[in-house]
Amino acid sequence: MLLLRIGVLLQLAVVAFGEKGDPYEILGISRRATPKEIKSAYKTLAKEWHPDKRKDDAASTRFMEIAEAYEVLSDPVRKERYDKFGTFDDVKQFADNAERARSFYGFGGGFGGFGGFGFDESVFEYKYRMSYQQYQFKILEQSNTKPYIVYIYSNYCQMCYRFHPQWKRVISDLEPLGYGIVTVNGNREQNLMEKMRISHVPALVAIVEGRIIPMRVDQSFSDRSIVAFAQKVIPSYFMTKIHSGALLSRFIEQWKTTNKISVVIFGAAANPRIRYLLAAMKYSPFARFAYVSLSDTSDEIRILRESVDIKCTQCENMLIYGDMEHEDAIDRLSISEAKKLTMEAIDEFIEKNKVLTLPRISSQIMLDEICPVSSRSPRHLCVILPVTSHSSESEHVDAFRRYLKDTNSMWKGKKVNFAYMYVDKQKDWMRPFAEKRKGELKNEGRDLLIFWRLEYKKARFTWLEGAWTGHKETDDFIMNVVEQRKRLDETCTVGNINDEYGLSIFTKCSRAFWRMWEVVWFHVSNEETYMFLSAVGTLFMIMSIGWLFSYFSEKPADFKKRKPKANDVADLTGDPTTASEWHPDDPNTKKKESENSKQLSSGKSKWATIMKPLIHELRAETYFGMIRLLKPGCRSMILLVDEENKDALINKFSQYVYPLRNNKTFSFGFLIVPKNLDWFRKLLEHTLPTDGKPTPEPDVSQSMYRRLKLINHRHTIGTVLTLCGWKLYFSIYHPKHVELSRRNFIDTDEEPSSDDEASYRSDEFASMGEKKKLHRSSSQRGVNVENVLDGFPNWMDRLLEGSIRRYYIPEWPDNLK
DSSP: OHHHHHHHHHHHHHHHHHTTOOHHHHHTOOTTOOHHHHHHHHHHHHHHHOTTTOOSHHHHHHHHHHHHHHHHHTSHHHHHHHHHHSOOOOHHHHHHHHHHHHHHHTOOSTTTTTTTTTOOGGGGOGGGBOOHHHIIIIIHHHTTTSOEEEEEEOTTOHHHHHTHHHHHHHHHHHGGGTOEEEEEETTTOHHHHHHTTOOSSSEEEEEETTEEEEEOOOTTOOHHHHHHHHHHTSOGGGEEEOOSHHHHHHHHTTHHHHOOEEEEEEESSSSOOHHHHHHHHHTTTTEEEEEEETTOOSHHHHHHHHHTTOOOSSSEEEEEEOSOTTOOOSEEEEESSGGGOOHHHHHHHHHTTOSOSSOBOOSHHHHHHHSOOOOSTTOOEEEEEEEOSSGGGHHHHHHHHHHHHHTHHHHTTSOEEEEEEETTTOHHHHHHHHTTOOSOOOSSOEEEEEEEEEETTEEEEEEEEEEESSSTHHHHHHHHHHTTSSOOOEEEEOOOOOOTTOOOHHHHHHHHHHHHHHHHHHHHTSHHHHHHHHHHHHHHHHHHHHHHHHHHHHOOTTOOOOOOOTTOHHHHHTOGGGSSSOOTTOTTOOOOOOHHHHHHHHSOOHHHHHHGGGEEEOSTTTHIIIIITOOTTOEEEEEEEOTTTHHHHHHHHHHHHGGGTTOTTEEEEEEETTTSHHHHHHHHHTTSOOTTSOOSSTTHHHHHHHHHHTOOGGGGTTOEEEEETTTTEEEEEOTTOOOSSOOOOSOOOOOOOHHHHHHOOOGGGOOHHHHHHHHHHHHHHTOOTTTTTTTHHHHHHHHHHTOSOOEEOSSOOOOOO
16 A cells, blocks of 8 residues: 555656656757756757747747756756656645645645645745746846846745735735746755845845845835835936926937937826836836926926926826927827826837837847847848948938838838948948948948848848938839848848947946945844944954054154064164164174164153163162172173263163063163272173183283273273172173184083183283284274164173173172262
């Protein structure tokens, strides 16, 4: 029994899809066709059966079948399901199968609401369903002349179920007016939802001119709000509002430049009704629409109404103006009530006067309208007057237009249309015809081109050379071809017409920018986005306020912030002259004068102000705190100054030691050298060789002592001593102090050997050759008070990495004043 039921269900499924047809047979391909072959077959058939190329109903049905077949075979999941089971997931198909199964087993309708909240699928009939392929190849293109409202739903959305009654009323209100109605099942069309930027259901969007306009959906929205939204999304430039007779005259006269008829609507409402907007959008390639509100009681509207002979202010009136100057409307339609003015009546009224008396073929749409594809019985002929866009050619066009008006009755029912074309703007299209013209040009007449489009890209034609003379003979020439007394001998391939009224690059960019702004604004104004934007804004404000406080509290006005380098105190100070331009130990580089140093010498800098509480004078009262009682691992940096240059040197010294202000292992101070020269001399004497340690040269010690007695305090200005009170050693900085050789700089308490002690010489104790080299480099550098500390930042880098020599002493001098 179970196998019997399964067999019946499979048979019902196959029968259900058999009604739709085999997608492989529809596309004319085998079941082993590759995706590339499927796509190629679809493109070929879609071009052949596109509704724009064939106007009959069979073409539209055939095109839908081709699109549905490609939709199935282009989806790997649905293709595999069809190949295995002969069916695919179609809502209508499954509904029919379910109904047949219920009838077969005798339990009809008992579980209709199970699993989908009781959805009424009639609301989402198959004709409203939109797939990704239909959206990509059909809806987007048609949205230029027909707006669509799209409802995205899900079978498992409770709010979607509550919205069904409103959606039914929306369909009944908008569909009769010509508004496009489509639905999307969010469960099955995930790619389409992503393409339309829809992230939740239910959702309502409008598709107008290829752009997606979302509507905010909430618990309180109704069918009236949806209809108002559908009317609002139609662009206002399709309908021009007119308030005076001068504006009306100017509007009507624009047929010369626009190549379109003028439709003027006189309505009782203050704003144009949605049916008028839909008509204006539908016929926008062929007509321009204007609206005059009869509810306006101003004198200008009254005079305008009387000039066009409209007496009923509560009636709906439509007037069409053609291409004949100083003439009244070529046709008019008047209805007492707006409800009686149906879309069918509007379409019928406009279709009778859709183009001008002598239109210009200026676009592909105009060519398809004036010269449609037709079969042999009856064939549709098109007579074209080729001219150029030069103003001198306008007289021929005007004369041809008057001729057609006079002979209008002659050509009625003959399946022949007349037009003219600017050959200088349509060179590519005219070239196949011009190449087969055989005769010579005649001065007494203009050529006429008569052709018949037997296929979309193929035409038969003949040239009537010099046929247009403005006389009776023109009728005979054309009638011979119409009545087939003269054959259409030539055949050529018809190309595409250049759109002379296409959008400019600026307009396209402007519209693209506006569409992008609409999408951004929709997402930004979303309630879910408010919290994120609030958090980002708060974080940005906190960072901005913190940066402003840091800027105004620490950064000086003339400080140019640079990215610091690892172990580069010179870069941290912000002085560009100390970064890598000059080093006191390199005699081959020259220092550039720094404007910053001049500014520092003229007064206190901001660094000096900040560092003032941290820099103390080294004297007898501070001797123990700054040297003798220092904790292990702590050091003091002492700058040697005199009273004259004290401020300038301390300013620059403060700038360089500023990055170390929070380092608890360093303390800073200065020493007035003139009154404490004896202390400095005694400190240097402790570094000299003692009697217990032999020297390489016997008289070196006596010579050093004598020279220290003659030391000049001016030569010591700018010297920096780093004193370690616990381990009894110090390091010294001065541009003229050169370490002629290096030693192991590991921190150790070992006493230096005699060889090391002899090799560690300053300029005071160097040999004669070394003295000459040292004095030569010193003279090149030109050491003075302004640049004596320029090499100090690099020396500090070496001090921090431990590569500066340490001079160990037996005890600290105690003769400070």
